[in-house]
Amino acid sequence: MNKFKTYNIITIGCQMNKSDSERIAGYFEEQGMREETDKYKADVVVLTTCGVRQSAEDRVYGFVPKIKKENPGCFLILTGCLSMRSDVKKRLGDLVDLWMPIGEISNIKYPARTQASSRARQISNKFQIPNFKQDNCSYLELKAKYSSAFSAFVPIGNGCNNYCSYCVVPYARGREKYRQAKDIIMEVKDLANKGYKEITLIAQNVNSYRDGRRQTTDDRKYGFSSLLIDVNKISGEFWLRFATSHPKDMSDELIETIAECERVCEHVHLPAQTGDNEILKKMNRKYTREDYLELTSKLRKKIKPPLAITTDIIVGFPGETKEQFENTVKLFKEVKFDMAYIAQYSPRPGTAAAKLKDNVPKQEKKRREAALIKILRKTALENNKKYIGKTVKVLVEKKGKDGDWFGKTRTFKNVKIDDRRQTTDDRNLSGKFVEVKIIKVKDFGMKGEIVD
Template sequence: MKYHIITYGCQMNKSDSERMASVLENAGYKSAPNINGADLIIVNMCSVRQSAVDRVYGLSKKLANLKKNKPKLKTILTGCILETDRKKMKNKFDQIISNQELNHIIPIGRSALTLPIYSSSFSAYVPIMTGCNNFCSYCVVPYTRGREYSRPASEIISEVQRIIKKGYLEIILLGQNVNSYKNKKHFPELLKDIQNIPGNFWISFLTSHPKDFSDELIKVMANSSKICHYLHLAVQSGDDQILKKMNRNYTVGQYEKIIYKVRKIMPQINISTDIIVGFPGETKKQFANTKKLMQKIKFDMAYIAQYSPRPHTKAFQLKDNISAKEKKERAQILNQILKKTALQNNQKYIGKKVKALVVNPKQAKTKTLKKIRLDKPAVPGTFISCQITHAQAWKLIGHPLNTTQNHNINSD
């Protein structure tokens, strides 16, 4: 029997798919390279935006046609599923399993005993918690993933130890809000324990919420030789009134203070964010405040989304009164600012020698998780020293100074 998993959405969904693959292979299934060769197809969906849901609707039609010629084919829908979508999909898949139901079938801690089937041979996702208690007014995650649950620290550390022993070089800790991790230890304490595991590897984490971001976490990041100087900190809006309507529980001033503290102690940190344009009632003046914040913070990357009403959320009750055209124009304005600041930030790397993790023969990434296009091939899954020669908005250009496998380069 062969299986094929199709994954939409965030890194947490990708991690869930890797864990499902492990369970299936332990049960005797083999991986199929595409849907045509599979006896079981699992679709791991995302409900954060309507466009993601629409892709699953489109795929379901393709799977229905496939079943006409292969009647024994079994299809399962899982992932972040809203109840409204579950009802619409019930006749399109043989079985529907929500994320919360999936946690009972494949417990988040199962990997402490059986490691997932990782999509990379040197980079591994490790979920430390799941769910969310924040209930941002636009977000479905608390409804699709449930309330926060933090894995025991001992279980997480055991999993990371096993991964490092297998030669992995990058550990990516995952959670809807890693800052709120709490299971006898808080997140900074967990990071300290993980960085103390012997081995030459990097640690990064996704994602953080500004309201929980502590000075202690900043210190741990700055003082560690293993934690990547990369921070994804979603601001969502540069206007206090909009932030209040979003139920974000911080002000623009508080967000700016965090960024100031982080950059003071880690000047070259790579900071990315999420921004929503066209939130219900967002005036031109309120959007202008977001524009000013973008210009002031000078983000390295921003994932700019046009507001999409989601069922069950508090914002769904608000009138979506910003036109699609206006949302698109606002997104374009912010993307233009981003392209300029991203280039300026990347140009600071020119002439520097950095430690880099080779992702594929022609691409690597810095310890700040900046992409590097290599001007000559290097061995994937190795650390190299790299001279940065040029910069573009979304990547650096670099020359490998050594292309043999090296796990003991200490320069940053």
């Protein structure tokens, strides 16, 4: 009998971590456990960690002692990117009961076989575990407890083979492993039958997907483009998104597929990381700024406008000079991004870049970040102005404090919706598609009215 009745999961970091937490929650629910919203009262607390930035890591160092102080009897599981880092283990020691690399969820049952603490070793056979292979992908077959009733992440694989010099993911999650297409299609069909309106296929590199079966030559040819085509055929009323794409794997065939599949939204998230060729080389990104520019112009030519292009950028990579940074500035001006997630470089232990001198001063990193945000605000506003007076489909997410609804367009733009009828007809629009006429725009948002 499982002595643990309740669980609480704290998730730090990216979409993949959120999705992992949904799988863990689904697994606990199957064991008959229920969610306890107060982490200081739950029997089992799971921390899904992120090691991509120092700030995310620091949150874990804050959480762990606090949880053990306020809830000393809980069984604390640490999973995610930090679960394999020996320095983190040394620092947190016995405060963590089970160190669980995400692919090893079955080790919950056998803590004695893992690097678990002595306390964990005393607690064995408390969970009934599905019979999974010990790899970093089989756990994706766990049934998820989706956190939204209308929008779901569907993981298609885990891990990364690219070894970008600044990134911990290949060490934290292992080599790329992909799910079988038939399992992914089944999960999406199930979601579509349940009325889900937005499905996002996720992996570290969605566009290097290969069918997990790899038995025949045909399986090997079945890539991300084939998967999109098959998922696009599933009946239901839903939008299809995907993230994250690596520029080096964005083939012409895939661009054609994105353009032709009507469910696939007109939004491509394409991390550039920098606009300078020398730095791209040092980052081991395997494309040049010219390749990136050619790619974005191809995307704009082939995909129905307005196409939104968003990106990730790192400023202040070791040795990045002011002149090299200016190449990123130029890239921003040329591509006219709709959104960019800009990070100030911080060295990640164990990565190749961590051996380089982190020699761009903090103040200069801040200045570079601010300079890019300034351009981004301009280009995003320019892009949004094209929406004024147009009627667009919006998936409504939630109601704000002032009574207005909020949602997103296919192009991933935030829209504040004025529903004039709500005083007479207090409708619940959450999870519904509505047609909205855009009347006002800002850099990172728009406002519109529902039209019938």
